Amino acid sequence: MAAGEPLSQFVRDALAGGHDGPRIREALQGAGWTAPEIDGAMAAWQGGGDLPPVPRPRPYVSxxxxxxxxxxxxxxxxxxxxxxxxxxxxxxxxxxxxxxxxxxxxxxxxxxxxxxxxxxxxxxxxxxxxxxxxxxxxxxxxxxxxxxxxxxxxxxxxxxxxxxxxxxxxxxxxxxxxxxxxxxxxxxxxxxxxxxxxxxxxxxx
Incomplete structure (x- = not known):
């Protein structure tokens, strides 16, 4: 499993649980993740309100x-x-x-x-x-x-x-x-x- 996958999954689960961005960032910083890693994981998901977190488009290679x-x-x-x-x-x-x-x-x-x-x-x-x-x-x-x-x-x-x-x-x-x-x-x-x-x-x- 790539290093960014558990981070991205954590952000998704936290957003699905109703936690806001600052609280998620604080928890990740306390766990030792760097600011660029946190920014990348946070940018990968968007809160969906009454829906599960919506994935944002990611960079691709063609x-x-x-x-x-x-x-x-x-x-x-x-x-x-x-x-x-x-x-x-x-x-x-x-x-x-x-x-x-x-x-x-x-x-x-x-x-x-x-x-x-x-x-x-x-x-x-x-x-x-x-x-x-x-x-x-x-x-x-x-x-x-x-x-x-x-x-x-x-x-x-x-x-x-x-x-x-x-x-x-x-x-x-x-x-x-x-x-x-x-x-x-x-x-x-x-x-x-x-x-x-x-x-x-x-x-x-």
Whole structure:
């Protein structure tokens, strides 16, 4: 039996016996349960008045959603990679650097543009479809697959932003912070912030 099952059963029995929330919380705290555990157990049931306690909807895991979010994450990674790659090449062409006289790689630029044009519609359609399917509010927060996807995405964005900041500080202290490097770091920061902002609300709940 999972650790949360006797706790949930106790809350149900206490509500069925007519005890109120504060009294139940006090008893659970006295038994050594933590506040998050108590909150989770209390949130799982709603007093039914003359009916038995009514179970509230719980977070769920869907294999279909997990597969779609895995595909969505792959599309997001490819999209960010090629946007940054194309942006770096455009910055190289727009900001001259005497130490680097290499010609722009036209084939690489065309490949990144092709990848963006192919992946962007897939990403937009998938994200819109999943958001519409889940809706907003409680139903959206109950999707464990979306919360895992949002958590991994924001963690990756935070690590990218941290690495970007370290690169800027290191280049500044070394005297190597050129306008070209600053522009590239700014592009990476904007991309990381946009990704984190898009999925921040999915961590709630």
């Amino acid at each position: 294999a279909r959603e997990a597969m779609l979010y895995a595909l969505l994450m792959i599309a997001l990674v490819l999209l960010c990679f090629h946007v940054l790659r194309l942006g770096f090449q455009l910055i190289d062409g727009a900001i001259p650097d005497g130490a680097d006289s290499a010609l722009p790689d036209r084939w690489s630029m065309r490949f990144s543009i092709a990848a963006i044009l192919a992946v962007l519609p897939l990403f937009v359609v998938l994200d819109h479809r999943m958001a519409r399917r889940l809706g907003r509010g409680e139903q959206r927060r109950r999707s464990q697959a979306r919360r895992v996807f949002a958590s991994v995405t924001i963690l990756a964005a935070a690590l990218v932003l941290l690495g970007d900041a370290v690169s800027v500080v290191h280049a500044f202290l070394s005297g190597d912070l050129t306008p070209r490097l600053a522009a590239k770091c700014a592009l990476v920061a904007v991309m990381g912030l946009l990704v984190a902002a898009c999925y921040r609300e999915d961590l709630d709940g």
